[in-house]
Amino acid sequence: MPTIRAPASKKTATLLVAVKCRPLTEAERRHCRHIIQVIDKKNVVVLDPDLSKDYLDLIQNRTKERRYSFDHVFAPGCVNADVYKNISSTIAGVIQGLNATVFAYGSTGSGKTYTMVGTRNDPGLMVLSLHTIFDLIKNDESSDTFEVTCSYLEVYNEVIYDLLEKSSGHLELREDPQHGIIVAGLRSIKVQSADKILELLNLGNSRRKTESTEANATSSR
Ligand SMILES: Nc1ncnc2c1ncn2[C@@H]1O[C@H](COP(=O)(O)OP(=O)(O)OP(=O)(O)O)[C@@H](O)[C@H]1O
Ligand SMILES: [Mg+2]
Incomplete structure (x- = not known):
């Protein structure tokens, strides 16, 4: 789940929070089911993990299902480049002297390293950001030094x-x-x-x- 801190225009800084849901691994598919449903590009529903009758009796039929909204939501089918598209302008700001932080947060196995480092076929945010920064520096026509x-x-x-x-x-x-x-x-x-x-x-x-x-x-x- 990367949390993306994006310096916006002028002097303000904004914090963007994106949620990335990874696909279940093979081992997880054998024992678990997805309890996160991606509704659209900004909303997820966290399903009640236990919908058995005894349990619903216990909580007087109130489900624990909850809906949460974020700046961006990425479904399990998304690749790291889809996430990157939404932060590339933040990264580009770095060569104009703006600060940018990309921060991944989540429990063990949630996909932080995968999102930040990635694989050869699905390069992560660090790899994609570095290519942007060096490409921009190479093509910069100002008199700035980097x-x-x-x-x-x-x-x-x-x-x-x-x-x-x-x-x-x-x-x-x-x-x-x-x-x-x-x-x-x-x-x-x-x-x-x-x-x-x-x-x-x-x-x-x-x-x-x-x-x-x-x-x-x-x-x-
Ligand atoms: N989008 C994805 N598509 C396919 N596999 C993924 C995806 N995201 C994560 N995985 C797989 O899920 C597993 C756990 O991911 P990862 O190692 O990135 O977790 P982590 O958040 O860094 O955990 P930890 O805090 O323990 O280091 C890995 O096997 C990784 O390859
Ligand atoms: Mg890790």
Whole structure:
């Protein structure tokens, strides 16, 4: 479920929240059913997980079914590029000096890594964003100069580690008078291409503390 923070025009910043429903995995299909129904491009209904009579008696026939609205809703058939279409203008703002944050939130196995990193056939938001940024820089006709740097950190058990450092110690959060909250000592590597960043991300991924969870064999937790 990516939460998309989009800097709008002028000085205001807007927060866009999108929900992405992934298809059930094969194992899930054997034991579960979808309880999220995508109604349209902005609305979902979360079905009551238990519609058995005993249960409805217990809650006096009141169903727990709920309808929720979001800025964007993506059904299980959507690919990452469909999500990206709705945030590409936010990403393009980066080369005009705007800040943009794309944040994925969800339980284990909900599809955060899939959405952000993706696969060769369904590249994720990070990959698509990097290509946009470097393409725009390459085609920029202004006199602006651009510097792209990459940092990659992990918060694990409330401790911050630098994933671009071979044996990272514990890093600290500090408040800098000029830059606000910073992670002191975090490496920031200058990069010239999307491929170089993806290489650094792969290197960082290999240093992540990962372990499978009951709901996700390829968990990044
Ligand atoms: N849109 C999708 N289409 C097909 N498979 C998907 C999709 N989204 C996620 N999956 C699959 O679902 C599983 C869980 O996804 P993923 O690893 O991205 O979860 P996660 O949110 O990163 O979990 P964790 O917090 O445990 O790291 C993976 O096997 C992934 O390939
Ligand atoms: Mg993950």
